[in-house]
Amino acid sequence: MKYLIAGLGNIGPDYEQTRHNIGFMVLDAFAKASNAVFEDRRYGFVTEMRLRNKSLILLKPSTFMNLSGNAIRYWLQKEKIENRNLLVVVDDLALPFGALRMKLKGSDAGHNGLKHIQDLIGQNYPRLRFGIGDNFPRGGQVDYVLDRFSEEEQRLLPERIDMAVDMIRSFCLAGIHITMNQYNNR
Numbered sequence: 237m238k239y240l241i242a243g244l245g246n247i248g249p250d251y252e253q254t255r256h257n258i259g260f261m262v263l264d265a266f267a268k269a270s271n272a273v274f275e276d277r278r279y280g281f282v283t284e285m286r287l288r289n290k291s292l293i294l295l296k297p298s299t300f301m302n303l304s305g306n307a308i309r310y311w312l313q314k315e316k317i318e319n320r321n322l323l324v325v326v327d328d329l330a331l332p333f334g335a336l337r338m339k340l341k342g343s344d345a346g347h348n349g350l351k352h353i354q355d356l357i358g359q360n361y362p363r364l365r366f367g368i369g370d371n372f373p374r375g376g377q378v379d380y381v382l383d384r385f386s387e388e389e390q391r392l393l394p395e396r397i398d399m400a401v402d403m404i405r406s407f408c409l410a411g412i413h414i415t416m417n418q419y420n421n422r
Contacts (some may be wrong), residue, residue: 237289237290237291237321238290238291238292238293238315238316238317238321239290239291239292239293239317239321239322239323239407239408240292240293240295240308240311240312240315240317240321240322240323241263241266241292241293241294241295241322241323241325241404241408242259242294242295242296242297242304242307242308242311242322242323242324242325243258243259243260243261243262243263243264243294243295243296243324243325244256244259244260244297244301244304244324244325244326244327244349244350245257245258245259245260245261245296245297245301246300246301247281247296247298247300251382253384253385254381254382254383254384254385255327255368255380255381255382255383255384255385256301256327256381256382257327258325258326258327258366258368258397259296259324259325259326259327259366260296261393261397262325262364262366262397262400262401262404263294263295263296263325264296265397265398265400265401266294266401266404267283267285267294269401270285270287272284272285272294274294274296276298278310279297279298279299279306279307279310279311280295280296280297280298280299280307280311281295281296281298282294282295282296282311287405287408287409288409290408290409292408293311293315293317295307295308295311301348301349302348302349302352303352304349304350304352304353305349305352305353305354305355305356305357306352306356308322308324308353308356308357309353309356309357312357319357319358319360319361320360320361320362322361322362323361323362323363323364323404323407324350324353324361324362324363324364325363325364325366325400325404326347326349326350326363326364326365326366327347327365327366327368327381328345328347328365328366328367328368329346329368329369329370329377329380329381330345330367330370331365331366331367331368331369332367332369333367333368333369333389333392334366334367334389334392334393334396335365335366335367336364336365336366336367336396336399336400336403336419336420336422337364337365337367337420337421338362338363338364338365338403338407338412338415338416338419338420339362339363339365339416340362340412340416341359341360341361341362342359342363343359344359350363362407362412364400364403364404364407366396366400368381399419399422402419403415403419406418406419
């Protein structure tokens with residue numbers, strides 16, 4: 237069985253370690269744990285790996301956040317992967333920092349990356365929402381998501397990223413329902 241795990245973010249040094257790039261950060265940790273190395277390929281940075289009897293393609297789109305759907309649609313079609321075997325890792329303002337929620341499907345919730353994916357493949361695909369909080373003044377959302385994590389958040393980030401990596405493994409090995417029951421609200 238084959239899976240596409242897509243972590244959303246923006247490419248380039250200006251965006252590294254920013255809240256909006258948590259999808260990239262989670263995939264980097266997942267790949268590092270398996271000694272997998274990303275290569276610059278069509279529409280993104282890609283690595284392939286095995287997890288027991290599963291084949292995983294990890295994708296960090298190079299299309300920038302607002303056009304993430306182009307990369308995801310391309311790799312789903314190229315690899316003949318069904319939407320149910322896609323997992324999108326994304327930042328979420330509606331969740332407190334570090335909260336992790338896996339969902340079977342849903343709306344874009346105002347997230348431009350998810351909106352573009354939804355426009356191209358619909359909203360029936362699993363996603364792992366990584367809470368980044370909403371500690372910003374009115375009108376400050378863009379600056380907030382494109383800013384780096386606070387010192388306190390940086391201290392807590394490794395443990396939360398490790399939990400997200402565990403959730404991705406569980407999604408591939410045990411399925412989404414078991415993963416949601418075991419990990420959501422932890």
